[in-house]
Amino acid sequence: MTTFIVPKNIFHGLGSLENLKTIEGTKAVIVIGGSSVKKNGVLEKTQNFLSEAGIQSAVFSGVEADPSIDTVMKGAKFFAQEQPDVVIGLGGCSAIDAAKAMWVFYEYPESTLEELAAPFAVKTMRNKAIFVAIPSTSGTGTEITGLSVITDREKGTKYPIVSHELTPDVAIIDGELCASxxxxxxxxxxxxxxxxxxxxxxxxxxxxxxxxxxxxxxxxxxxxxxxxxxxxxxxxxxxxxxxxxxxxxxxxxxxxxxxxxxxxxxxxxxxxxxxxxxxxxxxxxxxxxxxxxxxxxxxxxxxxxxxxxxxxxxxxxxxxxxxxxxxxxxxxxxxxxxxxxxxxxxxxxxxxxxxxxxxxxxxxxxxxxxxxxxxxxxxxxxx
Ligand SMILES: NC(=O)c1ccc[n+]([C@@H]2O[C@H](COP(=O)([O-])OP(=O)(O)OC[C@H]3O[C@@H](n4cnc5c(N)ncnc54)[C@H](O)[C@@H]3O)[C@@H](O)[C@H]2O)c1
Ligand SMILES: [Zn+2]
The missing domain is CATH 1.20.1090.10 (Dehydroquinate synthase-like - alpha domain)
Structure with a gap:
C-alpha cells in the first residue's frame, strides 16, 4: 500500500497565472529572487490578479541562488510583520524554496534549521497561511515537492527540509514565465x-x-x-x-x-x-x-x-x-x-x-x- 501526494490544485497552461484570481485570502507575501520577475512584468501581473481576488500583497525580494539561512530568517521576520494568510513563492526554485522555509519559521518561529533537516520533522502547517508556488524555471519541480533546500554558508552545508507538509496547496505552471x-x-x-x-x-x-x-x-x-x-x-x-x-x-x-x-x-x-x-x-x-x-x-x-x-x-x-x-x-x-x-x-x-x-x-x-x-x-x- 502506498499514497500519491501532490498539490490540491495544479493550474497549467499558457496564461494560467490568471488563476490567482481564484485564491482565497486577505494578505499575501510574494517571495521573489532578483529582478527578472520585475523586468518581465510577471510580478506586476501577479499583484494585479491578487488585487482582483481582493488580496493585498507585499513583496520580499532578493533571494539569492542557493538561498541561505540568513535570507530565510530575514524573510520570516518580514512575514511576522506582514501577517500573510497566503504565501507565494514566485521565480526560480531558489525563491520558492526560500519561501517554503520562511513559511515554516513564520508558523514555528522557535524552530532551528538543524531540527527541521531531520526527516519529516516539520509539524502541521497551514495554521497561519496557505502556500502557492509559481515557478519560472523548468527543472526542480519544487512547485510539487515536499522539499526545500537551504544552505548554511558558515557550515558549508545544504540542508534539505523534507516533509509532505511542505507540498504547496496550489501550483501554477505557466510557460509564459519561462520565456526570459x-x-x-x-x-x-x-x-x-x-x-x-x-x-x-x-x-x-x-x-x-x-x-x-x-x-x-x-x-x-x-x-x-x-x-x-x-x-x-x-x-x-x-x-x-x-x-x-x-x-x-x-x-x-x-x-x-x-x-x-x-x-x-x-x-x-x-x-x-x-x-x-x-x-x-x-x-x-x-x-x-x-x-x-x-x-x-x-x-x-x-x-x-x-x-x-x-x-x-x-x-x-x-x-x-x-x-x-x-x-x-x-x-x-x-x-x-x-x-x-x-x-x-x-x-x-x-x-x-x-x-x-x-x-x-x-x-x-x-x-x-x-x-x-x-x-x-x-x-x-x-x-
Ligand atoms: N525543492 C526541490 O524540490 C529542489 C530539487 C532540486 C534542487 N533544488 C534546489 O534548487 C535550487 C536551484 O533552483 P533553479 O535551478 O530553479 O535555479 P535558481 O532559482 O537558482 O535560478 C537560477 C538563476 O536564473 C534566474 N531566473 C530564474 N527564472 C528566470 C526567468 N524566467 N528569467 C530570467 N532569469 C531567471 C534566477 O534569478 C537565478 O539567477 C538549488 O538551490 C537546488 O539545491 C530544490
Ligand atoms: Zn534534481
Whole structure:
C-alpha cells in the first residue's frame, strides 16, 4: 500500500497565472529572487490578479541562488510583520524554496534549521497561511515537492527540509514565465527535470502511477529541450518543458531519486557545478551501472525505437551535447589535483545521501568512486 501526494490544485497552461484570481485570502507575501520577475512584468501581473481576488500583497525580494539561512530568517521576520494568510513563492526554485522555509519559521518561529533537516520533522502547517508556488524555471519541480533546500554558508552545508507538509496547496505552471530564462539556465534545469524522470522511473519503490508520469516527462524533455534552448520565445515549447518538469516532480516527490542525485549533490556542494549539469554528466554511467539489475531502461530506449540501456545512455549523452552542456567533470574545468583530493570525501557523502536508499542497485564505496572517476575522465564504465 502506498499514497500519491501532490498539490490540491495544479493550474497549467499558457496564461494560467490568471488563476490567482481564484485564491482565497486577505494578505499575501510574494517571495521573489532578483529582478527578472520585475523586468518581465510577471510580478506586476501577479499583484494585479491578487488585487482582483481582493488580496493585498507585499513583496520580499532578493533571494539569492542557493538561498541561505540568513535570507530565510530575514524573510520570516518580514512575514511576522506582514501577517500573510497566503504565501507565494514566485521565480526560480531558489525563491520558492526560500519561501517554503520562511513559511515554516513564520508558523514555528522557535524552530532551528538543524531540527527541521531531520526527516519529516516539520509539524502541521497551514495554521497561519496557505502556500502557492509559481515557478519560472523548468527543472526542480519544487512547485510539487515536499522539499526545500537551504544552505548554511558558515557550515558549508545544504540542508534539505523534507516533509509532505511542505507540498504547496496550489501550483501554477505557466510557460509564459519561462520565456526570459537564459539559454544555459534552460539547458541545465531541463536536464535536471530529465534526471528526475529517469531516476523516479527506476526507483526501487517505483509504481505504475509514477512510472506513467516519469516516462511522459522524459518523452517531453527529449522532444522539447533543444528547441526551448534554441528558440526561447516559442511559448508552446516553454509550456511543454514546464509540464515535463512538473510531471517529473510529481513522480519523484512520491518515489524519490537515486545515485545520480546522491553523487551530483556532492559535486555541486564541493565544486559549484550547476545541479542539472552535474546530473547530466553522471546519468549515462549511472544508467550503465543500474542496468545490471533493472530492465526498465529498455522501456525508455523504446521511446527512440531502440531496446537497450546502452542505447538510452547514448541518447541522454546526445541530448546533453545538443544543448551545449559539458560531457565530463574535467570539461567543466575542475582541476585534477583538487578533484583527486576531494574524491574519497565525495564518495563517502554520496553513499550516505538519502537518495542512495532508493537507487535500484546498492553501490559500494569502490563502485561510486569508480563512477565518479569515469565521469571526470569522460569515459564509459563496464561493471
Ligand atoms: N525543492 C526541490 O524540490 C529542489 C530539487 C532540486 C534542487 N533544488 C534546489 O534548487 C535550487 C536551484 O533552483 P533553479 O535551478 O530553479 O535555479 P535558481 O532559482 O537558482 O535560478 C537560477 C538563476 O536564473 C534566474 N531566473 C530564474 N527564472 C528566470 C526567468 N524566467 N528569467 C530570467 N532569469 C531567471 C534566477 O534569478 C537565478 O539567477 C538549488 O538551490 C537546488 O539545491 C530544490
Ligand atoms: Zn534534481
Amino acid at each position: 530564462m537564459p539559454g544555459h539556465v534552460t539547458a541545465n534545469t531541463g536536464l535536471d527535470a530529465l534526471s528526475h524522470g529517469v531516476e523516479a522511473y527506476v526507483s526501487n519503490i517505483a509504481d505504475r502511477y509514477n512510472d506513467a508520469l516519469a516516462k511522459g516527462s522524459i518523452d517531453l524533455v527529449f522532444k522539447n529541450l533543444p528547441r526551448a534552448v534554441a528558440e526561447p520565445d516559442e511559448l508552446e515549447t516553454r509550456q511543454a518543458m514546464h509540464d515535463a518538469s512538473c510531471m517529473a516532480g510529481m513522480a519523484f516527490t512520491n518515489v524519490w531519486l537515486g545515485i545520480v542525485h546522491a553523487m551530483s549533490h556532492q559535486v555541486g556542494g564541493t565544486f559549484g557545478i550547476a545541479h542539472g549539469c552535474g546530473n547530466a554528466i553522471l546519468m549515462p554511467n549511472v544508467i550503465r551501472f543500474n542496468a545490471k539489475v533493472t530492465g526498465k531502461y529498455g522501456d525508455l530506449a523504446a521511446l527512440f525505437g531502440k531496446t537497450t540501456a546502452e542505447e538510452f545512455a547514448r541518447e541522454v549523452a546526445g541530448l546533453t551535447a545538443s544543448v551545449g552542456v559539458a560531457d565530463s567533470f574535467k570539461a567543466c574545468g575542475i582541476d585534477e589535483e583538487q578533484w583527486n583530493a576531494k574524491l574519497d570525501a565525495m564518495t563517502e557523502h554520496a553513499l550516505k545521501d538519502p537518495c542512495t536508499l532508493f537507487n535500484p542497485r546498492k553501490p559500494t564505496f569502490e563502485e561510486i568512486r569508480a563512477i565518479y572517476q569515469a565521469c571526470y575522465d569522460g569515459t564509459a564504465i563496464d561493471f
